[in-house]
Amino acid sequence: MSAPAAHHYTSTGLDSRKIAIWAFIGSECMLFVSLISTYLIYKGRSLVGPYPHDIYTSPSGEVFKPILNIPVTSASTFVLLMSSLFMVLALSAVQNKNLPKRTRGDRILGSSKLWLWGTAIAGTTFLAFQAYEFTSFVHEGLTIRTNLFGSSFFTLTGFHGAHVTAGVIWLVTLLAIDYRRGLGPADAMNVDLAALYWHFVDVVWIVIFTLIYLIQ
Amino acid sequence: MEHQPNHSDPAATTPEAHGEEQHHPGWSTYWKVALILTLITVAEVWAYYIPSFVASRAFVPSLLIMSAVKFVIVVAFYMHLKYDHKLFRALFTGPLLIAALTLISLLFLFGQLVARFGR
Numbered sequence: 001m002s003a004p005a006a007h008h009y010t011s012t013g014l015d016s017r018k019i020a021i022w023a024f025i026g027s028e029c030m031l032f033v034s035l036i037s038t039y040l041i042y043k044g045r046s047l048v049g050p051y052p053h054d055i056y057t058s059p060s061g062e063v064f065k066p067i068l069n070i071p072v073t074s075a076s077t078f079v080l081l082m083s084s085l086f087m088v089l090a091l092s093a094v095q096n097k098n099l100p101k102r103t104r105g106d107r108i109l110g111s112s113k114l115w116l117w118g119t120a121i122a123g124t125t126f127l128a129f130q131a132y133e134f135t136s137f138v139h140e141g142l143t144i145r146t147n148l149f150g151s152s153f154f155t156l157t158g159f160h161g162a163h164v165t166a167g168v169i170w171l172v173t174l175l176a177i178d179y180r181r182g183l184g185p186a187d188a189m190n191v192d193l194a195a196l197y198w199h200f201v202d203v204v205w206i207v208i209f210t211l212i213y214l215i216q
Numbered sequence: 217m218e219h220q221p222n223h224s225d226p227a228a229t230t231p232e233a234h235g236e237e238q239h240h241p242g243w244s245t246y247w248k249v250a251l252i253l254t255l256i257t258v259a260e261v262w263a264y265y266i267p268s269f270v271a272s273r274a275f276v277p278s279l280l281i282m283s284a285v286k287f288v289i290v291v292a293f294y295m296h297l298k299y300d301h302k303l304f305r306a307l308f309t310g311p312l313l314i315a316a317l318t319l320i321s322l323l324f325l326f327g328q329l330v331a332r333f334g335r
Contacts, residue, residue: 012301012303014301014303014304018304019303019304019307022303022304022307022308023307025307025308026307026308026310026311026312027311029308029311029312029315030311030314030315030318032315033315033316033318033319034315034318036319037318037319037322037323040319040323041322041323041326070261070264074257074261077257078254078257081250081253081254081257082250084250084253084290084294085246085247085249085250085294087294088246088294089243089246092240092242092243092246095240109243195294195295196295199290199291199294199295200295202290202294203286203287203290203291206283206286206287206290207283207287209260209283210260210279210280210282210283211283214260214261214263214264214279215275215276215279215280216270
């Protein structure tokens, strides 16, 4: 493909794909804020347990402990934050692919495959943490139909997990292209778009982690 | 040139001319940002496990501030919004502002803020 045909410039001189991804991210902000609003409005209004931060004793005498597992979620939050670091290093590696790599450190930092793999693995690890969390919640008696907390919690974190899944699929397609013909500076915009989406998913989790998990 | 647009006057329409992509930070900045994000996350979780602090009035505001700082750092440095064209900033902050105002309004109408400030 010739270089001019590969770009999509608008009258602003900006790439239309980048404008589109920012507009998409703006709309996604509204989607997630609506889900977070729903969670916060219903917070503390569940008639039956389990509850996120409080012990609940059912009429039959069954005792439910606070259901949120902060150590596990803290670990998954750390993994997702590190995935953002890997993603930005992948983008940097693609942008600087043509620069000479003199030292071993240069070769490591310049390996787009390494950082894309790192991001995809970290994203998958986050999803594994979420699968573990959802499974343990169901075993402890909380499903999407149990109470208002369950409905709003599973909807919010489930939507976020679906976005992470889409991001991992996007990363895998980039990896496939990288193995097939190699990603270079000409592909930097494509990687940048994926990176912007990935970082957005990360910032959404930053908000969810504080509002849903930490604030009692 | 990497971002050569299909126009008659490339010099006037390149991304650099419009400030689309200015200098992005180097990998050392990215590592420093990751370290700061990790430290803030550790501080958040640490605060969660101090019962006296959780019971205090400072708990929720401090967590919100730490979360906001992390949010801004990721958007500014990892998403390069600090360095990119102002149109991208507007496309992000505009909807974010509307969303934030909607969230606050909904909390006043239906949520916890009703109990705190009255109807």
